[in-house]
Amino acid sequence: MLSTGHDDVISSLPDAVLCHILSFLETKEVVATSVLSKRWTRLWDSVPLLNFFAELSDREAYFRFNEFVYSVLLAHKTSIKRCTFDILYDNYHLAHLGFPNVIKWINAVVQCGVERLYIYIESYDNIFKLPISILSCKTLVVLDISTLTAKGFSSVRLPSLKILRLNETNFLNVQDLVLLLAGCPILEELLALHLEFDSDDSLTYQELESLSLNKLRIANLAGTICHFPLKALHNVELLDIEINKVYRSFDDISTFHNLTNLRLYSNNCNMNLLVKVLKHCPNLQNVELKQGSAIGMVEDVMENWVDPTFVPQCLSLQLKTCIMRHFLGQESEIQFTRYILKNARVLQTMKIHCGEDLEIEKELSLCPRASSTCELIIIQ
């Protein structure tokens, strides 16, 4: 009895509620509901969220998918709030056929005032080139792209963009990356993982100084080895970055006043440089140091530790946790660890991840600690 009552009620739900349920489905399924009844043929194209997933390995699948995406985009009545293209072209030929269509689709979606755009196009031999129409999309709030090339653009205007996620994206040079970022004045979150550059021209002083991302709170540049303008990141609260040969002196960067959590990937690193970094982060509470870059290379640590003559403010007042990964047990690393333990007054945890055969526990547990509540944890 009760269930029939509910059937009547559920079918009398307004279109908006039914569309809401549909918005959690993949577009493929949403379109399938068009076959439920005549009423439902009118519902599916009002769902403002579109997502297209496909792994295309044969021509039939390729053609059907193409037809499908075109029909959805053409039928779409409302503006598209969110759109995902997650497509794998299993062979060169299909990718070659397919890419021009993807460009048309992206352009169409951009014209519909899309706010959140996710583009993951994979193909074994080809790399998809980002349509530059995206770079002047006034409505875009989130842009998330993976395994693409971003080249051939000269102006970027993304006035609404708050979140930019670039994964394995290929640029001509760092200047282009800076140009892209300069066009995102209200950016709050930046992920720039494993970026690649055709040439490693360094930035001019002018270029280093000019970029400013005042609203940026989160920046993760793991795996991206380049001469990145650190000054632009001066307001961030969370930062993941590769410290490498480029940041040798660290003298001319500004202070990171809001930085509370820092993760550094350092390859062939000068441990004194790490102390200098801490000096620029007066409010740092949590730091993680990973030997070897995020790409996975590990080189030996430089052996030239000199006891610093200063104590960074964060050590005296703020630093609560310090984590060291891929600890090699070399002399300057031990000296660095000793220095931190000796000076970090409010440190609660010092955690060291190292190889099984390393015998540092005894030596380190005997180091004087400035913080009486500091716990030393060694994980092998």
Add this chain to the structure above:
Amino acid sequence: MAQEASSSTSSKTISLKTGDGEIFEIEASAAKQMKTVQRLIDDLGDDITIPLHNVFSKELPKIIEYYKKDITGEITKDFEAEFVKDLNDDEVKVLFLAANYLDANKLFEFLSQNIADRLESKSVEYVRKYFGVENDFTPEEESKLREERAWSFRGIKEDE
């Protein structure tokens, strides 16, 4: 006598009466999360037992359980998974309708996602039954649509 809202809302409980006559108590702060209930409180006062004609004693306790966790900030993915684990598709539907009626946004969103997940690769017939939809296509019209939308029907089970 009308009570001052500010001083006692934190510990105040509201009485709700279901369509089948049972009475349940919830914290006033939980009631706030259900806009329909809050509107009724605003109109009728918080001393009166609020009548909910379209919600029944089977589902209301579950809804109260959800919002009890919500006001203490304890809603996690694990809790939500556990919450729907033993419910069948029809029971979720009933909860969803209740959440819609009560204008309980958080629960509504969560259950929308859950229903979508459950329907994800079900057959067209199943979805029709679930939403109480009457098929007003002729067999020819339906098969034409299916052909046009061939990509959509890859991988979806069909009932016999």
